[in-house]
Amino acid sequence: MATNVVLDVDPGHDDAIALLLALGHEAVEVDAVTTVAGNGTLPKTTRNARRVLALADRADVPVAAGMAEPLVRSDDVIATPEVHGESALDGPDLPEPDRDAVDDHAVDVIRDAAREGSVTLVPTGPLTNVATALRQYPAVEDGIDGIVLMGGAAGTGNYTPAAEYNILVDPEAAAVVFDADVPVTMVGLDVTRESRLGRADIERIRGFGDPVGPTVAAWLDYFIGWHEEQYGRESVPVHDALAVGAVIDPGLVETEHLHVAVETSGDHTLGRTVCDRYGVRDAEPNAHVALGVDRGGFVDLLCGTLEAYSA
Template structure:
């Protein structure tokens, strides 16, 4: 597989099994600089997902990475109660988590995110949020100059045809729709990798076997994660194999050809009785709306899993 030129990422996450695999993909892919990892309350409470991020970074050998905890609740709404049925009481049930060796930066995650962008040349840092968008929205409101400096925001969230928490809304957007509104209306380009795309990225039994065949600590860690995540996702969502949502956003940055995207305008519904958190996606530019963002529609499944397996296989 052709390797891409150097990329600098800020990973904003709430691990979570799929966030964990996304971190491993970024850590193992050649030519990637992880400028910072920031955490946000989402799949579990902020303290739990932060511990999980530190543990996964330890598995990945990212001992020097800057890792900081960010916002623990939405901008204006009450916290959405965590549901342990998908990710477990810890947020990352299944594997034995190592004692983290990756230090927790004492600064707030939003400050770390802003510093990571502002301290580097313009258009060299890509923000990859895979949880609720509270940190990203807070950062661009606190320091609007980052909107002109980031290369792009590539987020996992939303959907152009369906939801997974409600009939209309996906979890990350539903959890903090006001933050999502800020992100989609800021003057930067967003690529939305929503559930229409991520439901194509299924960790089927043959994929699990490929991770097992790596024979590495990281490979076994992924197998143990999927050993919990698969049955949990099947019980709650009815999927025969679990979709690894967040991995798709990182994959889009590392190998854009791994998925098809279309220009679109995306608006976040804030008040609908049945549609709050919906990402209303217009591919046609109705009423003169600018097609100012990109929306992922189709995944090259074989290319995707080759990318992920290659990266995890590189981790010592």
């Protein structure tokens, strides 16, 4: 039986690949796609989500735009043109969207999905939409089976030494999500960095039929260029796709049930997800934190799903 999901995204190359993985796999049923400001402004991320749905020929899936700024840090909005380009999804040409975003706000779409019951939220950007839904409509907790998010790290960050990007953009929202009475799985940098795609993987994807295989390969060509320049590595993490992979096959990641606190005030540690692996704070665990990954299984799952688009 398929898992009903709402994907909350800020495309972004890895968000786009996560969308294709979710849309193309029979184990999940995508009820809606909601967008948030993050890798780009809200108009950019919403347009990008709609273009990815057009690429996948899935105009049946509604897209709803959400929060354009973090909960309390409107002066500190972060975009990443240095990583994802000015469009937030630079690289190959994409089809024009064949459906407008719906009029409903993303927060209300999340609320309605939860009211229908048995939905899993998969946020792969800043957590502003999800936190706002939890704060405005506390009863939604009853209809959310779980939140499987890409964000955070038990170890080091990527946008700062301490913080992973999605959490750093809106740490107050992240704190709301981790404090919610909902099962949370944190798929963070500890595992996404260990499930990188190399040049051979990209060539494998390029060999799949039009239009998805060559497009994804071109996205990865663009994305890997920044990682080579920044880190000197000829491989690239597809962070957000692993969160979707963990919904499709939870066995891809090994987790520990830990208490996670989000730093919202540190001068050097703002946005850090503080994972209490040794129980020193005597606080109840509130998240299943992914610390191990089956890289080969993830790559095969991703490639098999992308290849099926050309079948």
